[in-house]
Amino acid sequence: MTTISTEHYKNKAKEAIKDDVLQSALAGLQNRLGPATAAMYKNLPEGDELRYKAHEVRMFALDNLDMLLEQLAQKIRQRGGNVFFARDQKEAVNYCLEITRRRKAKLAVKGKSMVSEEIGLNDALIKDGVKAVETDLGEYIVQLAGEHPSHIIAPAIHKTRNQIGSLFEEKLGISYTNDPPTLTKAARKHLRDAFLTADIGFSGCNLACAETGHITTLSNEGNIRLATTLPKVHVAIMGMERIVASLEDHDALFRLLSRGAAAQNLAGYVSYIGGPALDSEIDGPEEFHLVILDNGRSKILADEEFKEILCCIRCAACLNVCPVYGKIGGHSYGCTYTGPIGAVLTPLMTDIGQSKDLFQGESLCGACQDNCPVNINLPRMLLALRAKTAEGDPRWNIKPSSPVEKFIFSIWSKLISNRKAYDFFFRLARFGQKILPTKNGEIRKLPPPFSGWTLDRDMQQIASKSFIQKWKETQK
Ligand code: SF4
Numbered sequence: 192m193t194t195i196s197t198e199h200y201k202n203k204a205k206e207a208i209k210d211d212v213l214q215s216a217l218a219g220l221q222n223r224l225g226p227a228t229a230a231m232y233k234n235l236p237e238g239d240e241l242r243y244k245a246h247e248v249r250m251f252a253l254d255n256l257d258m259l260l261e262q263l264a265q266k267i268r269q270r271g272g273n274v275f276f277a278r279d280q281k282e283a284v285n286y287c288l289e290i291t292r293r294r295k296a297k298l299a300v301k302g303k304s305m306v307s308e309e310i311g312l313n314d315a316l317i318k319d320g321v322k323a324v325e326t327d328l329g330e331y332i333v334q335l336a337g338e339h340p341s342h343i344i345a346p347a348i349h350k351t352r353n354q355i356g357s358l359f360e361e362k363l364g365i366s367y368t369n370d371p372p373t374l375t376k377a378a379r380k381h382l383r384d385a386f387l388t389a390d391i392g393f394s395g396c397n398l399a400c401a402e403t404g405h406i407t408t409l410s411n412e413g414n415i416r417l418a419t420t421l422p423k424v425h426v427a428i429m430g431m432e433r434i435v436a437s438l439e440d441h442d443a444l445f446r447l448l449s450r451g452a453a454a455q456n457l458a459g460y461v462s463y464i465g466g467p468a469l470d471s472e473i474d475g476p477e478e479f480h481l482v483i484l485d486n487g488r489s490k491i492l493a494d495e496e497f498k499e500i501l502c503c504i505r506c507a508a509c510l511n512v513c514p515v516y517g518k519i520g521g522h523s524y525g526c527t528y529t530g531p532i533g534a535v536l537t538p539l540m541t542d543i544g545q546s547k548d549l550f551q552g553e554s555l556c557g558a559c560q561d562n563c564p565v566n567i568n569l570p571r572m573l574l575a576l577r578a579k580t581a582e583g584d585p586r587w588n589i590k591p592s593s594p595v596e597k598f599i600f601s602i603w604s605k606l607i608s609n610r611k612a613y614d615f616f617f618r619l620a621r622f623g624q625k626i627l628p629t630k631n632g633e634i635r636k637l638p639p640p641f642s643g644w645t646l647d648r649d650m651q652q653i654a655s656k657s658f659i660q661k662w663k664e665t666q667k
Pocket residue numbers: 451502503504505506507508509510532559562563564565566567569
């Protein structure tokens with residue numbers, strides 16, 4: 192799902208900022224989860240050392256990705272599972288459709304999976320005559336509303352219980368209520384029927400381990416376990432970077448993942464899956480498929496500047512502290528991955544030029560890195576993307592930004608590296624600002640090409656004396 196454009200970003204951001212209900216939901220989420228996650232990290236016996244170790248573990252996996260994926264695939268195949276390497280979303284979707292067609296599937300249940308959002312699996316299944324039912328409560332709500340998730344972990348955070356009550360009344364035919372337990376029970380009743388009659392189950396993968404040859408899924412609702420064990424076929428889809436080398440590395444990441452995602456020691460349900468059910472097992476699918484998706488990740492992996500972004504374990508902790516996400520919400524980004532992670536990952540996976548608002552809109556405050564369980568240096572990469580749009584890069588198919596902008600910045604760069612020229616410029620500007628409209632001592636409107644700066648805010652006037660001048664006077 193992508194609707195990325197400057198127009199979309201600006202319009203949706205404006206709408207979000209004016210939406211009091213959304214603002215209060217986002218503030219509630221950030222006030223609750225941001226500080227709680229920081230406290231969870233602090234209380235770890237290893238403290239921040241575990242986050243640094245997790246970063247090393249992830250970088251090691253990326254450096255050895257080809258061997259680790261092969262090891263994983265081999266182990267799953269030995270247990271009777273199928274592994275398919277998909278180069279892009281089309282190959283991944285086609286592989287899934289081949290299975291549903293062969294099995295004559297009519298109903299699919301899905302565990303929460305951002306990677307299936309990335310490839311547009313639901314739409315493809317529905318077009319092919321397969322009813323796809325999301326089974327995570329938040330995802331189910333969003334699906335009933337005909338929307339997309341607005342947060343990686345809390346997909347329906349933008350909805351109030353009153354809105355959900357009306358939605359369930361309309362779509363599920365129940366009497367209106369805004370009581371969360373009653374709404375949850377109504378959803379569960381519908382979902383239990385789907386679990387029991389589904390032909391196929393789809394899931395994502397939180398992490399895979401090469402040493403043991405399994406994938407792991409986490410949930411707090413138990414829905415993923417039902418979706419992957421009750422139907423006769425289970426298809427798991429994972430981004431090719433979501434793997435670690437050993438069980439020990441896996442353990443380190445796991446201790447951080449739930450803390451980053453929901454400020455929990457561990458999610459309620461953890462499933463280790465390494466193939467179809469064995470003859471001795473009474474439950475589990477008779478057919479297991481793992482789809483390992485590239486979809487632009489190899490290109491990122493090959494670029495030393497951006498490879499680090501593939502350390503991400505999609506916990507959403509960076510969204511929970513980002514001041515930009517906290518105001519504009521997830522739908523403004525117009526893509527699957529939102530917040531700081533989306534502002535770096537989406538441009539690299541799609542088109543840097545087209546997605547430039549995503550990384551130019553972030554504040555560079557650094558809160559995302561501080562709250563990231565893998566200590567990913569998101570601000571560095573946000574800046575690197577900005578530099579690419581300014582200077583251009585043929586490897587990423589980016590042309591340098593407009594000659595006018597380049598000219599303005601080259602003049603600015605000369606000015607700030609020459610004290611005399613700098614002082615002269617500000618003497619002129621101090622004089623020139625007198626003709627600009629002001630209110631309460633602030634400039635209301637700048638002339639083009641700077642007019643955008645004062646569209647929604649006033650600007651401080653240039654002080655009558657510079658800091659250096661004042662400092663010299665004070666010293667005297
Ligand atoms: S960048 Fe870090 S905090 Fe953000 S989703 Fe990825 S792992 Fe979580």
